[in-house]
Amino acid sequence: MTTHVELRPGAYADSVTLLQVSRTVAQLDGVAAAQVAMATPLNVEVLESMGFVIPEGASVNDLVVAVRLDDPHALDAVLAGVDQALADSTRRPAGSAEVAPHRTTATALRDDREATTVLISVPGPNAVVEAMDAIEAGRDVMIFSDNVPVEHEVALKQAAATRGALVMGPDCGTAIVGGVGLGFANVVTPGPVGIVAASGTGCQQLLALLDHAGVGVTAALGVGGRDLGTEVGGLATREALRRLDADPEIELIVLVSKPPAPAVATAIQEYADRLGTPVELALLGPGQPDLTAAAERVLQRLGHPVPTWTTVDPPESFGRVNGKWLRGLFVGGTLAGEARQLATETLGQVSSDLGGLATGHAVVDFGDDAYTAGRAHPMIDPTLRLDHLARVAADPSTGVILLDVVLGHGAEPDPAELLAPAIEAATVPIVVSLVGTSGDPQGLDRQRSALAAAGAEVHLSNAGATRRALEMLGATR
């Protein structure tokens, strides 16, 4: 064992740096113990307890280098190591200076004071916590998440009502706020129409048809499918109507929803009657006009001509109807509902679940909560629908296949390309309801041509597509 103690007058470094230097030196080859420290009384005490003898006259301004070596020949290398460690301590490579993103909605809103709207798409049971952050900060919130408990929805909307904030959703797929599309949003030009929608794809069908007719939409506010039920009582619908009524650009408000609970219907009707802007109710379901008819009524009220909802005729290779069953595979809940409604009127029993696709008439919504728990929405992840499409197309009992294709921001970048191989391979006729606007990033015309080229008959009206499929099926009966 060799010990070496030296004083370096005037060589100051702070105690934390020296603790690190000591640790580095202690790990050098041949070192049994090492301490590099300023000669403060405390440090001298520590050094002495380690068995080092500190020269008389050491002052707090002296740096002490004390090492005990297993290998006496290592001294020069170790002292060089001390110098290196001291030099390195002032040239430490800096960590990343990048500012980490915020981890909660509340803290993000603290920094982003410009943001008026928060879009939440975390798993349903977690959504309430993030949404509450937005409401408490006085911002509007769109809850894209599904599987949100209704009691959370009620509490959030009550809290929002006291602060004048708007809660869009839960399970709100589409909104256009301040000209910006949120969620699965179609690109529209501003215009005289404002939409309050309890249904995402219902709203998108309306946007697409009005765009085709040349009528713009200034705002589309989603409220979630349960808003007009008795539990929620139309809290968000009221706030959304109030907002649109206050917008001078808007001449006509369209409320798209399933028929509300009777008590809520009365209250909302009374509220709508008091507004300065007329409200057109587009109610969905049995005995109600379909969405295309609703779009036509909006155009008539605005004094705008109703165009023909173009179709692209199928190619000559269009399949023959051999099987007897209608098989609808949808990604849009409202579109599926509308198709099922129309089909039921003609065919009677039409199943809504996956099992039905193998046994009889069925129109399935792959975006239903039952199929999205732990899985992305089919507009984002098409795998499940493509899988079932291949099965249904190969099933000889299938008569006609009915599909929806929904365009817009957030949807697949090229749905036609994904569907084309399955359509080409199918021997049964496939009718597509294509929901999109001319400004959508996927290119409405391009999608239409690609789907038609693959062998599908393409309609802009979902009701039109459904009626055509039923008509084809009728030909075999």
Add this chain to the structure above:
Amino acid sequence: MSVVTTGVDLLADAIAAQAVDVTRVDWRPPMPGTESDLATVALDPRRSAANTLAVTAMLGVTAHLVDVAPASEVLGLQRGEFLHAGPPIEWARASGPMRGGLMAGAALEGLVDDPEDAVALFEDGKSVSLEPCHHRGTVGPMAGVVTPSMWMFVLEDRATGRRTHCSLNEGLGKVLRYGAYSPDVLKRLRWMGDVLGPALRAAVRGTVDTSGPVDVTGILTQMLQMGDEAHNRNRAGTLMLLRDLSPALALAGLDPQDVAQVLRFVGGNDHFFLNLAMPACKLALDAARDIPGSTMVVAMARNGTDFGIQVSGTGDEWFTGPAQVADGLYLGDYGPDDANPDIGDSAITETAGIGGFAMATAPAIVRLVGGSVPDALATTRRMHEITLAENPRWSVPVLEFQGTPTGIDVTRVCRTGILPQINTGMAGKVAGVGQVGAGLVTPPAEIFPQALARLAELAP
């Protein structure tokens, strides 16, 4: 127009594609098992207003140093009564440094001649009692042992007359609060009782009479701009205190030798001000206690065995878990095997938004764990993710004078999994050893879901 998005990146991309500014939240699932309680507490209609009230009350407190006096006088502490750091603990579960501190305290009070003999006294337990400092308006660093004869700083919120207390800092190395009880330790403690305490009382009272009491909160404001984070670095604060007390000390009519010794002791102990920073933090946080519905943490404290927190909305209940060993650097030959788990009430500084929370203002401290200056900035920014507000008085120059992260929110800790960052000293785990190092530590994660569950139970 800008939009905040929380969740699926694809939806954020879709907005960005429309040439709109998007602030993306890096959302991750909450701590396991907290989902339902988080929803319940989020929907507690009292929460938001209660937290605003808690933060306002805390920030409204200014701590003044009004007196220095023995614990027997200001706390009514009786012979045989011992205060200690952290949540409640009995001798059988006490760690080495806690036992060492109690043994030193017993010898100081003359209950035993040899500190080693105090073991039997505490094992028997009939003539002694242990109680947390926090239960008596007091905080103590490390072991935090307070006995009747120890002199205490007395801090007061002049608006309400509420007071908090803390013992006088002994310096570093072999000292009682790190569990040492050698003759040197006791000799120093006796000098503190005989000379330092009375001298400081004269200085503090003289200062109160001439220029008004020392504004401890004000010194904290200044020292945070001078490289101190007021937990592991108190150098500027100590010197400012000395500056404020020196005139009255000089005029107190004391033996000049004693005055010189006091000035040398205080000026030579970089941590002297810690024992004022801590009760100032407690004074502020106590103002935020007992507000129904508030999810704000009002105390974090460790006894060397357990780490405990108290929350405004859950009264005096402690939520405890095993204290962790700090990650840091060691003195001399000491290593991780020598270190005791986390100990002391000093995490009250982090609870109030300084210490580890103000790491950005004291970048030297980050090297304790081998970090870098950007790490220090990142640490303070990270603490803003779990806190309710920013302190308008305590600001960090390098972060564009952003206020320190204030008011730890139990729900945000559970949501983000980000644990409070604490700067701390490390005591040797064997009684009598003293300090072995310094470093960084966090609370055991499970105490936050515990507190959250209680908040959920109490929600209407």
